[in-house]
Amino acid sequence: MKNLRNSWLKYATISVGVLLAVFIIILLALIVTKPTPEGLIASITSKEIHFAITLSLLTSLVSTFLCILIGVPAAYALARYNFTGKNMVNALLDMPLALPPLVAGLGLLLFFGTTSFGRGLAEMGLVFVFTPLGIITAQFFVNIPFMLRIMRSTFESISPRYENVAKTLGCSDAQALWRVTLPMSAAGFFAGSVITWAKGIGEFGAALLLAGAIKWKTETLPIALFLNMSCGNLDMAISAATILIIISVVALYIFERYGGASRF
Amino acid sequence: MLHIKNLSKDLGEFVLRDVSLDIERGEYIVIIGPTGAGKTILLETIAGIYPPDSGTIILDGRDITGLPPRERNICVVYQDYMLFPHLSVEENIGFGLVSRKMPKDEIKKRVADAAALLSIDHLLHRSPETLSGGEQQRTSIARAIVMDPVLLLLDEPLSALDGQTREMLRKELRRLHSLYKITVVHVTHNFEEVFSLADRVAVMNDGDVVQCGHPDEVFRKPNCEFIANFTGVENIFSGTCIQQDGASAITVDGLTIISGTCKGDGEVCASVRPEDILISRESIKSSARNSFKGTITDIENNGVVIKVTADAGIPLVSVLTRQGYDEMQLREGDEVYLTFKASAVHIF
Numbered sequence: 001m002k003n004l005r006n007s008w009l010k011y012a013t014i015s016v017g018v019l020l021a022v023f024i025i026i027l028l029a030l031i032v033t034k035p036t037p038e039g040l041i042a043s044i045t046s047k048e049i050h051f052a053i054t055l056s057l058l059t060s061l062v063s064t065f066l067c068i069l070i071g072v073p074a075a076y077a078l079a080r081y082n083f084t085g086k087n088m089v090n091a092l093l094d095m096p097l098a099l100p101p102l103v104a105g106l107g108l109l110l111f112f113g114t115t116s117f118g119r120g121l122a123e124m125g126l127v128f129v130f131t132p133l134g135i136i137t138a139q140f141f142v143n144i145p146f147m148l149r150i151m152r153s154t155f156e157s158i159s160p161r162y163e164n165v166a167k168t169l170g171c172s173d174a175q176a177l178w179r180v181t182l183p184m185s186a187a188g189f190f191a192g193s194v195i196t197w198a199k200g201i202g203e204f205g206a207a208l209l210l211a212g213a214i215k216w217k218t219e220t221l222p223i224a225l226f227l228n229m230s231c232g233n234l235d236m237a238i239s240a241a242t243i244l245i246i247i248s249v250v251a252l253y254i255f256e257r258y259g260g261a262s263r264f
Numbered sequence: 265m266l267h268i269k270n271l272s273k274d275l276g277e278f279v280l281r282d283v284s285l286d287i288e289r290g291e292y293i294v295i296i297g298p299t300g301a302g303k304t305i306l307l308e309t310i311a312g313i314y315p316p317d318s319g320t321i322i323l324d325g326r327d328i329t330g331l332p333p334r335e336r337n338i339c340v341v342y343q344d345y346m347l348f349p350h351l352s353v354e355e356n357i358g359f360g361l362v363s364r365k366m367p368k369d370e371i372k373k374r375v376a377d378a379a380a381l382l383s384i385d386h387l388l389h390r391s392p393e394t395l396s397g398g399e400q401q402r403t404s405i406a407r408a409i410v411m412d413p414v415l416l417l418l419d420e421p422l423s424a425l426d427g428q429t430r431e432m433l434r435k436e437l438r439r440l441h442s443l444y445k446i447t448v449v450h451v452t453h454n455f456e457e458v459f460s461l462a463d464r465v466a467v468m469n470d471g472d473v474v475q476c477g478h479p480d481e482v483f484r485k486p487n488c489e490f491i492a493n494f495t496g497v498e499n500i501f502s503g504t505c506i507q508q509d510g511a512s513a514i515t516v517d518g519l520t521i522i523s524g525t526c527k528g529d530g531e532v533c534a535s536v537r538p539e540d541i542l543i544s545r546e547s548i549k550s551s552a553r554n555s556f557k558g559t560i561t562d563i564e565n566n567g568v569v570i571k572v573t574a575d576a577g578i579p580l581v582s583v584l585t586r587q588g589y590d591e592m593q594l595r596e597g598d599e600v601y602l603t604f605k606a607s608a609v610h611i612f
Contacts, residue, residue: 164313165346165404167333169411170363179359183350 035235043239052224060200063139067196071147079155097145105209134211139200147196154188198251265289271319278305281471290445297468303451307417339408343420345400347392354388360411378410398429418450485610498581499536519577522553523609540608541582555603
């Protein structure tokens with residue numbers, strides 16, 4: 001009796017999992033097989049999609065770099081040091097993760113568009129509203145929690161005693177970090193960078209509000225998908241989607257392959 | 265050489281309270297104590313990992329209390345090796361020499377020498393993860409030795425190893441110490457390591473060094489109940505001590521025990537090590553001044569030795585070898601005589 005019940009539960013739960021996987025495959029296949037292969041190739045090789053690819057790659061690479069620049073030190077501090085208000089800071093840094101990107105985008109728009117700080121930046125030539133700079137900022141703001149969480153858990157998984165040993169062997173604090181902790185967190189760093197980059201490429205909501213959806217100006221792959229979809233240009237929209245799918249699959253593979261210990 | 269004075273540090277979970285300890289050059293000192301006694305934090309504070317809340321550390325006449333670890337030339341070996349996984353064995357051993365910006369060929373030579381000394385010269389190209397526990401610990405010892413440290417700190421260096429490897433590495437440590445006269449502070453909770461390695465032993469409890477001295481002295485004459493308990497002294501009594509003709513008589517539950525070491529009158533604690541108590545079937549005439557008749561209440565077979573507890577008004581524990589036990593054919597309920605010298609009674 002018990003065996004039967006166990007196997008019932010087993011098959012039921014397995015079926016749920018498998019059905020979900022099948023559903024995902026059907027969705028992806030539907031997108032990729034909708035247009036004719038010729039139409040798809042023509043769209044992918046079109047000037048507009050090239051522009052979107054280039055802009056997406058550029059903005060996502062810069063925003064990933066910024067996420068590394070800010071996220072790695074912050075994650076290190078949160079993993080290694082105790083300070084008053086640490087829990088608060090931790091919770092706040094995770095906030096963009098829970099926040100709808102549109103709301104984040106609205107906040108960014110108000111910050112850069114209405115405050116004197118934002119206007120000051122604009123006067124210096126750093127215009128964030130309706131420019132590629134805005135895309136980078138939106139990607140950075142929405143994705144920094146990913147970098148932060150992955151690096152934090154990576155640093156936390158490395159015993160501080162490695163640094164202690166390095167320091168007794170002639171390293172300063174910074175040298176111990178550079179020669180021991182950073183190389184030891186290479187896998188987590190790589191996984192974090194890849195996931196941040198992939199999320200950056202797909203960023204839509206926040207970028208839409210801050211940088212707008214302007215053809216040939218702030219048209220990243222997701223924006224190209226949105227714009228072409230709105231005016232019924234299905235082949236173009238799907239070609240943008242196909243490229244996004246490929247990037248997601250590659251990123252997921254790399255993350256699963258090398259992310260190993262780092263979960264977030 | 266190293267003078268630790270009134271060192272205090274509060275890390276929340278682990279605490280040092282007003283620790284003072286003097287270490288001589290070339291000395292091998294073993295610090296023993298229960299888990300959470302503050303042994304590791306003491307080592308790490310000596311190494312400079314944590315700045316102490318108060319107190320001073322003087323090394324060769326120089327106050328190093330505020331110095332960063334890298335300017336102390338004090339090396340640490342941890343229980344779990346802490347070898348850098350992204351570097352080869354060779355790069356691990358040479359890590360500190362690279363920090364000193366030594367020429368490459370000089371590093372290579374010194375690393376090879378240190379590796380040969382610890383018999384790991386055939387493993388230099390390997391990654392630490394592929395080594396056995398013993399080999400990993402040899403590597404981390406080599407990594408410290410190659411720096412020619414003024415002080416070598418070992419934090420339970422043998423605890424993670426299996427019996428045979430532990431034995432071998434213990435001999436190795438003794439050899440290294442007698443060869444180079446390195447000053448070593450070795451933290452452990454293993455008594456064998458104390459007797460086989462220590463010039464002096466310091467017992468730590470609750471963040472403080474409670475007794476420090478030659479191992480025999482500390483184990484035979486514990487200065488407080490904690491050490492007596494911790495070091496496994498079975499027979500601890502408290503009673504009233506009265507001076508009698510140059511010796512002292514301690515009255516414990518109506519029983520009078522003669523001790524050679526009681527200092528004054530009053531309430532005292534006394535201990536007798538089980539191996540100092542002789543068990544016999546007949547009363548024996550000897551110079552030993554304590555002899556009691558008792559009934560065996562418990563016989564505990566530990567394999568190598570047999571622990572016999574007899575009630576002589578107070579419970580007295582004695583140990584016998586298996587051979588002695590077999591010859592005497594003792595049973596629970598048997599009447600026996602328990603004899604020990606006045607000098608075997610230690611007062612604290």
